[in-house]
Amino acid sequence: MEAEMWTNSINQANKMALLTWTKETGIDLVQVNGQRRYGAPPPGWVGDPPPAGTEVFIGKLPQDMYENVLIPLFQSVGKLYEFRLMMTFSGLNRGFAYAKYSNRRGAKEAIAAFNNYEVQQGCTIVVCKSTEKCELSMDGLAASVSRRELEAALRQVTEGFLSITLYASPCQKRAQLAVLRYSSHQAAAMAKKTLMEGSTRLSGLEVRVDWLNPSLKQKLQSGKEKPPSSRVQGGKRLGVPKPAPLPPMLRNALDRLNALCQRRYLGAPLFLTKCIQANPNGWLRFWCRVVIPGCPVPFGGFTWVRPAGPGRSGHEEAKVAVALQVLRLLGCPLT
Missing domain, CATH: 3.30.160.20 (Double Stranded RNA Binding Domain)
Structure with missing residues (x-):
């Protein structure tokens, strides 16, 4: 109860302004897994989602600024398909957001109009093309973990999973690195959060989940890293050392x-x-x-x-x- 009262007391005036705005406009905001989303699709949308290249990244936002200011601002240059504001536990934003437009022209107009735009006195924001990454790396997997087992697990704990490819880990001996591919940047971002980047243990072994680095991807695809061996030598299976029994x-x-x-x-x-x-x-x-x-x-x-x-x-x-x-x-x- 004390924690709830503490979070409600932070930036109360702007939170009330946001609540009033949503009631007046009828705009529906859905908060899940550390982000608040509008649209995807917005009311009245007909047809498929917009193609790649229609999303922009918005950075250096004041943490006390919300959708009642940001959505009208970014809608002024083009029709929004989706707007995602990253949120903290206390109810402040995390300083960045993503805006997806109905077409590529809207995204270009947003970058031209709002990159280095002063949203508050002395506070300019960054707006640039979103990389829309869809691939994650999961390093430190045991050599004994199979592709089938991982695929089954990922389909149950994450959404939008498409495929997995296993390689030898470039950082850990006799371990595997998995490249996970998702249907969208949002799905990959949610999977990254679910898999708890940086400090997850899968079947007792520590693994690290992060966005797939382009240089690492190139190295893996060049064939330099092959899946680790799981041959039996001297009656013992080779693999990642296990913790004490x-x-x-x-x-x-x-x-x-x-x-x-x-x-x-x-x-x-x-x-x-x-x-x-x-x-x-x-x-x-x-x-x-x-x-x-x-x-x-x-x-x-x-x-x-x-x-x-x-x-x-x-x-x-x-x-x-x-x-x-x-x-x-x-x-x-x-x-």
């Missing part, structure tokens, strides 16, 4: 879930975990998601765990906690 009692939950999936002819469960809070007493709060190929929806939620020993990150313990919940939901509790 869990105690048998904890390991049992993961083994039971894997066995249950095999019995029901489902794919191997994939875990995504992120530590979002650490308490001084040693307890860690994790966001977790489990994707099981063959199950129609992923399992997800939050859990508190305490690492089983010194030097442990807690990710393995979080996997165990969520595995127990999944077993219960699937009608097979651990006894």
